[in-house]
Every structure is written in C-alpha cells, then in structure tokens.
Amino acid sequence: METISRRQLFSLTIIEQIGSTTIWALGIEAKQDAWIAILFSMLMGFILLWLYTEIHNSFPNENIAGIITSLLGKVIGFPLFLLLIIKIKNIDSNEKIKISKN
Structure with missing residues (x-):
C-alpha cells in the first residue's frame, strides 16, 4: 500500500484550501471583510490538518x-x-x- 508523507498531506491541504477559496468566492458576502473570512477558513483548515495528522500518527498503517x-x-x-x-x-x-x- 502506498502512503503519503506529512509534507504531501500538508501541501494537498494548502492547495485545496487556496483552490476552494478562490473557486467558491468565500468573500462575496463578506465584502470588505473578505480577508477575515479567508483567514478564518485557513485557520479551520489548519486545525483539520492537525487533526488528520494526529489520526494518521495514531494509526499509521490503517x-x-x-x-x-x-x-x-x-x-x-x-x-x-x-x-x-x-x-x-x-x-x-x-x-x-x-x-x-x-
């Protein structure tokens, strides 16, 4: 079974976060505060990334x-x-x- 490294998981998460933010235009309703919405979504993405890496570390071969x-x-x-x-x-x-x- 082929697995990905922590760096690859981090890169995939960052790329997905940036891509989905621009595609779905997160800040349309936020108007001038769009940067806050993007910053908040990135923070939530990092929290999920931390959670995913902790789960992966707990069950490395699953x-x-x-x-x-x-x-x-x-x-x-x-x-x-x-x-x-x-x-x-x-x-x-x-x-x-x-x-x-x-």
Missing part, C-alpha cells in the same frame, strides 16, 4: 475504514463507514451537478 472500525468496533464502525461513503458520493454528485449547470 485506512479510513480500519480507523473507524478500530475506534468504534465492527458493529458501529461498519455502518458508519457506509454512511460516510454515501455522504461522499452525495457531495460528489452535487458538485458535478453544480459544475454542469454553469
């Missing part, structure tokens, strides 16, 4: 399904993982619909 089942057991973890997959597919299809309408 994927997301393994981590969930290790923490919650098979009875709760497997259905939760299935819900996660459904949610990700739902978000993905909604984004594809938004992109195709533009």
Whole structure:
C-alpha cells in the first residue's frame, strides 16, 4: 500500500484550501471583510490538518475504514463507514451537478 508523507498531506491541504477559496468566492458576502473570512477558513483548515495528522500518527498503517472500525468496533464502525461513503458520493454528485449547470 502506498502512503503519503506529512509534507504531501500538508501541501494537498494548502492547495485545496487556496483552490476552494478562490473557486467558491468565500468573500462575496463578506465584502470588505473578505480577508477575515479567508483567514478564518485557513485557520479551520489548519486545525483539520492537525487533526488528520494526529489520526494518521495514531494509526499509521490503517485506512479510513480500519480507523473507524478500530475506534468504534465492527458493529458501529461498519455502518458508519457506509454512511460516510454515501455522504461522499452525495457531495460528489452535487458538485458535478453544480459544475454542469454553469
């Protein structure tokens, strides 16, 4: 199994944060305070990045399904993982619909 390093995870998170901020124009409603909205979203991104790296350090050889089942057991973890997959597919299809309408 191929894994990514901490530096690669950090780079991917930063690139995603910058890309999503510019694509979805986070500061449209914020107007002159758009920089505060962008700064706040970057701070939240760094907090999530820290959380992801801590989870990765705690379970270095596990994927997301393994981590969930290790923490919650098979009875709760497997259905939760299935819900996660459904949610990700739902978000993905909604984004594809938004992109195709533009």
